[in-house]
Amino acid sequence: MAEWMKLAEAVAAHVQDGDTLAMEGFTHLIPFAAGHEIIRQRRRNLSLIRMTPDLIYDQLIGAGCASKLTFSWGGNPGVGSLHRFRDAIENDWPNHLAIEERSHSDLANAYVAGAANLPFAVLRGYTGSDFPRVNPQIRSITCPFTGEVLAATPAVRPDVAVIHAQKADWKGNVLLWGILGVQKEAVLSAKRAIVTVEERVQTLDASPNACVLPHWVISAVCEVPRGATPSYAHGYYERDNVFYRAWDRVSRDRERFCAWIEHHLLRTRDFEEYLAMQRDPQVQAVFQ
Amino acid sequence: MSEHYSSEEMMTVAAARMLRNGAVCFVGIGLPSTAANLARLTHAPDAVLVYESGPIGAKPPVLPLSIGDGNLADTADTVVSTPEIFRYWLQGGRIDVGFLGAAQLDKFANINTTVVGPYEKPKVRLPGAGGAPEISSSAKEVLIIVKQTKRTFVEKLDFITSVGFLTGGNAREEAGLSGNGPAAVITDLCILRPDPVSRELKITSIHHDVSRDAIVASTGWPVGFADSCEDTPIPTGAELDTLRDLKARTAAAHGTQGDAE
Numbered sequence: 001m002a003e004w005m006k007l008a009e010a011v012a013a014h015v016q017d018g019d020t021l022a023m024e025g026f027t028h029l030i031p032f033a034a035g036h037e038i039i040r041q042r043r044r045n046l047s048l049i050r051m052t053p054d055l056i057y058d059q060l061i062g063a064g065c066a067s068k069l070t071f072s073w074g075g076n077p078g079v080g081s082l083h084r085f086r087d088a089i090e091n092d093w094p095n096h097l098a099i100e101e102r103s104h105s106d107l108a109n110a111y112v113a114g115a116a117n118l119p120f121a122v123l124r125g126y127t128g129s130d131f132p133r134v135n136p137q138i139r140s141i142t143c144p145f146t147g148e149v150l151a152a153t154p155a156v157r158p159d160v161a162v163i164h165a166q167k168a169d170w171k172g173n174v175l176l177w178g179i180l181g182v183q184k185e186a187v188l189s190a191k192r193a194i195v196t197v198e199e200r201v202q203t204l205d206a207s208p209n210a211c212v213l214p215h216w217v218i219s220a221v222c223e224v225p226r227g228a229t230p231s232y233a234h235g236y237y238e239r240d241n242v243f244y245r246a247w248d249r250v251s252r253d254r255e256r257f258c259a260w261i262e263h264h265l266l267r268t269r270d271f272e273e274y275l276a277m278q279r280d281p282q283v284q285a286v287f288q
Numbered sequence: 289m290s291e292h293y294s295s296e297e298m299m300t301v302a303a304a305r306m307l308r309n310g311a312v313c314f315v316g317i318g319l320p321s322t323a324a325n326l327a328r329l330t331h332a333p334d335a336v337l338v339y340e341s342g343p344i345g346a347k348p349p350v351l352p353l354s355i356g357d358g359n360l361a362d363t364a365d366t367v368v369s370t371p372e373i374f375r376y377w378l379q380g381g382r383i384d385v386g387f388l389g390a391a392q393l394d395k396f397a398n399i400n401t402t403v404v405g406p407y408e409k410p411k412v413r414l415p416g417a418g419g420a421p422e423i424s425s426s427a428k429e430v431l432i433i434v435k436q437t438k439r440t441f442v443e444k445l446d447f448i449t450s451v452g453f454l455t456g457g458n459a460r461e462e463a464g465l466s467g468n469g470p471a472a473v474i475t476d477l478c479i480l481r482p483d484p485v486s487r488e489l490k491i492t493s494i495h496h497d498v499s500r501d502a503i504v505a506s507t508g509w510p511v512g513f514a515d516s517c518e519d520t521p522i523p524t525g526a527e528l529d530t531l532r533d534l535k536a537r538t539a540a541a542h543g544t545q546g547d548a549e
Contacts, residue, residue, distance in 0.1 A: 026341045026370055027356030051370070052418075075415035077317065078353035078542075086413045101402075104340060105374040105422040112371045124379055125422050128398075128451035128463050134407045149464070179341045179356045180369045234358050241353055241542050 002172025002215035007196060007227075008270065010220035011037045014192045015046075015160055022049040022111075022158040022190060023056060026181025027077055028234060030056050031164040033227035033271040034196055039063045040265055049158055051107050051182065052077070055230065055247050058084040061097060062251065063261050070100040070156075072107045079244050083251040093254065101135055106153050111182045113155035114189025125151045161190035164228040165213075166235060167204055168197040172215035175204045178234030180211055187213055196224040198236050224271055243278075250287065260287050293523050295476035296435075298495050300326060300531060301523040303387075303433045303474040311384040312336040314423050317355045319433045320387035322534075323474075325351060329530050338377060340419040342367045350538040355418075374419065378426050381466065386427030388420055388450070390434045392442050395488050395509045396459075397432060397452025397470040399424065400445040407447060417449050424450035429471040436475035442508040453487035460487070477503050479520060480511075490514045496522045 005013070015021060015038055023031050035056040038046075047068040048057055055076065060066055062084030074085050088097040102110070109121035122141060132138040141152040163183040165176035174195050176183060187193040195213070200223045206212050215221075226233075230240035230247075250260050264287070268274045277283050293301075303323035307313055309332040315324045317339075325348065328335050337346045341356035345365030352360055361367045368377070377383065391414050392400040401420060405411030424430050430452075434440055452470045453460045460469050469487075473480040479493040491503060492514045504511060523531075 027354040028341070028358070028361075071416065073416050073418035074413075077355060081413075081415075089413045090410060101416055103417040103421045104370070104419040105378070108371040108374050112375075123375075123422070124426065124466065127425055127465055128448065128454045128460075129421050130402075130407075130448045131417070131421070134447075178358065178361045179343070179367060181341065181356070182370050184369065185371060232358055234361060239354065239357065244353075 002195075002218040002221045004172060004200070005220045005222055007033060007037050007222040007224055008041070010194045010222050011041055014194055014219055015043055017043055018045045019159040020047040020049065021160050021162070022156065022186045023162040024050060024181055024183050024186040025164060025228065025231060026052065026179055027054070027239075028179040028181065028232060029164045029176065029183065029228050030054060030231035031162045031196055031227065032056055032229060032231065033224045034162045034164070034194060035060055036265050036271060036274060039065060039261065040268070049156055051104055053082060053085055055082070055244065058082040058247070058251055059261070061085055061088050062094065062257050063265075064094045066097060067095065068098040068100065070102065070107075072102050072104045076244060076248060078241065079248050083248070084257060087254070100137060101131065102138070102153065103131070106138070106151070107156065108182055110153055110156040111185035111189050114157045115185045118155055120152050120154055122150050122152055156189050158186070158190040159192065161186040161193045162196075163187060163193070164196045164224075164233070166198050166233060167201050168195065168221045169201055169204050172218055172221045173204060174213040174218060174221065175206050176211050184211060184213060187217060192219040193217065194220045194222065196222045196227040198225055198227070198233050199223065226275060227271060229275070263287065293528055295495070297523060297528060297531060298520070299433065299435070299474055299476040301527045302479060302495070302520055303431065304330065304527070306431050306472055306474065307332050307335055307385060307387070310334045312338060312382060313385045313387055314338045314340070314378060314383045314419070314427055316388045316418075316420065316423075317352065319389050322351055323433055324387050325534060326527070326531050329534065330527060338373070338383065340370065340373055342370055342373050344368065344377065350541040351534065353542050374422060378419075378422055381426065383423070383427040384429070386423035386430045386467070388423060388430060388432050390432055390440065392440055392445055393432065393434060393473065394442060394445050395511070396454060396456050397473060397482065397489055398445055398448050398454065399432070399450040399452065400447045402447040402449045404446055420450040424452070424469075425465045425467055427467045429468050432470055432473045434473065434475060436477045436503070436506045438506060438508045441506065453482060456487045457485070477506060481514070488512070491517055493518050493520045495520045
C-alpha cells in the first residue's frame with residue numbers, strides 16, 4: 001500500500017544496509033534523487049542490480065555504498081567510460097566490488113521472471129560466448145518438448161526496487177510513459193518499491209492501456225520534481241547532456257570525485273538543495 | 289564536389305549503403321546509429337529502425353546521444369518495454385539486420401566489448417554486452433562498423449562477447465544459432481566479408497586512396513584479399529551533404545558530436 005512520504009523517510013524506512021537494490025530507468029526516468037539520498041544516508045554493502053549502471057551507480061559505487069553489482073552494460077552513454085565503476089573493478093577502489101555480468105536480453109528476461117514469481121528466465125542467448133565461463137549463474141536447460149538447449153538464468157528478486165515516474169495520484173497510483181525500460185518489472189519483482197514522481201495530481205487521466213502501477217504494489221511514493229535529472233522525464237525536461245560530459249571529468253580523479261560527493265550530496269539537506277547548487281555558476285566553476 | 293571527405297565519412301557512407309530499403313534494423317548506438325539514419329535519409333526511407341530501449345520505427349531528427357533519447361520515442365511507430373523488444377521482436381525473429389559496433393574483432397567476426405586482459409583482473413574494463421550477444425545471434429544478418437587498427441583487429445580475443453562465426457567453417461550453424469551471422473564488416477579502410485566456406489573475413493572492397501599495405505598493417509592477423517576485390521565508390525555529393533547536415537543538426541542539438549561513444 002503506497003504511502004506518501006518525504007524521500008529521506010522512504011529511504012530510511014525501506015533501504016537497509018546489505019539489501020539487494022534495483023534502481024531502474026533505461027536512460028529515461030533514472031531515479032537520481034533517490035540514489036543521492038542513499039549516498040546521503042551512507043548505506044553500505046548494497047548488492048546493486050541495474051541493466052545500465054549509468055552515472056547513478058557510478059556515484060553509489062564511488063561513494064562506497066556497494067559490495068556487488070549485477071549489470072549488462074556499464075558505460076557513460078554518449079560519452080565513454082564510467083570511471084568509478086572501472087576503478088572499483090580494476091583497482092578495488094574504494095572497496096572490492098563483486099560483479100555478476102549478464103546481457104541486456106538476459107536481465108530483461110530475468111526481471112520478467114521475477115515479476116512472474118518464477119525462479120529462472122529462459123532465453124536463446126549466450127551460445128558460443130564466454131559469459132558462462134565467467135558467470136556460473138548462466139546455465140542451460142533442455143526444452144522438454146523439442147530438445148532445444150536454451151540459456152537459463154536466475155530471476156531477479158530484489159529486496160527493494162526504486163524507479164522514477166511522471167505522475168502519481170493522491171492514492172499513490174503511478175503513471176509513466178515514453179521509454180519504459182524494465183521499470184514495471186523491477187517494481188513487480190521486488191519485495192518493496194519506492195517510486196519518486198515529478199508531480200502529485202488529483203487524477204491520472206490515463207488511457208486504458210497506459211503503464212499504470214497500482215498503489216497497492218508500491219511501498220512509498222515521493223514527490224520529487226526533476227528527480228530524474230541529469231537523465232530526462234518525457235514531457236517534463238530534457239536530458240542534461242552537459243552534466244553527462246562534465247561527469248567524465250569529475251569522476252576521472254578520486255579526489256575530485258570525493259570533493260564533489262562531499263559538497264553536493266553529503267553536505268546538502270535534500271535534492272532541492274542539490275539542484276540549487278547545480279544552478280549556482282560559482283559552485284559549478286569549482287567542481288565541473 | 290565530393291573530393292574532400294574523411295575516412296570516417298567514407299566508412300559511414302559505405303555502411304549506410306549496405307542497409308536495404310524496407311529492412312527492419314536493430315541499431316546500436318554511435319556509428320551504427322549514424323549509418324542507419326544516413327541510410328534512412330538517403331536510399332532507404334522505409335528502413336525500420338529498432339532501438340533496444342523500445343522504440344520501433346524511430347525517425348530521430350538528430351542522432352540520439354544515448355540509446356534511450358526522447359526523440360526516438362517521439363518519432364517511433366510504437367514504443368514497447370525493454371523485455372518486449374528483446375523477447376517478441378528480436379528473439380521472435382523479426383529483425384532483418386543487426387547493426388553493431390565493436391571494441392575488438394577477430395578474423396571470424398567474433399566481437400569483444402567486455403575486457404582487455406584477463407577477466408578477473410582486466411587491463412581495461414569495457415562497457416560489456418548490452419544487447420549485442422542476442423542481436424548477433426538472432427538477427428537474420430549482422431553488419432559491423434568499426435575503425436580498423438591492429439588493436440581492434442586482433443588474432444585472438446580476450447573475451448568473446450558476441451559471436452560471429454566462432455571457429456569458422458560450419459561452427460556457427462552447428463552451435464544452433466538462428467541468424468546467419470555477419471554479412472560484412474565496414475571499416476575506415478575497406479569492407480570485409482566472410483569467405484563462403486572458411487568464413488574467415490576477406491577484403492572484398494577497398495576505399496579510394498587506401499593501399500593494400502595500409503590494410504595489412506592495420507590488421508592483427510594475416511588478412512587475405514578476395515579475388516573479386518573491388519574499389520569502394522567514393523561518397524556522392526548527396527550522401528556527404530546529408531551526413532554533414534545530420535551531424536551539424538546533432539551538434540547544434542546536443543552541443544557535441546553525435547558519434548561519441
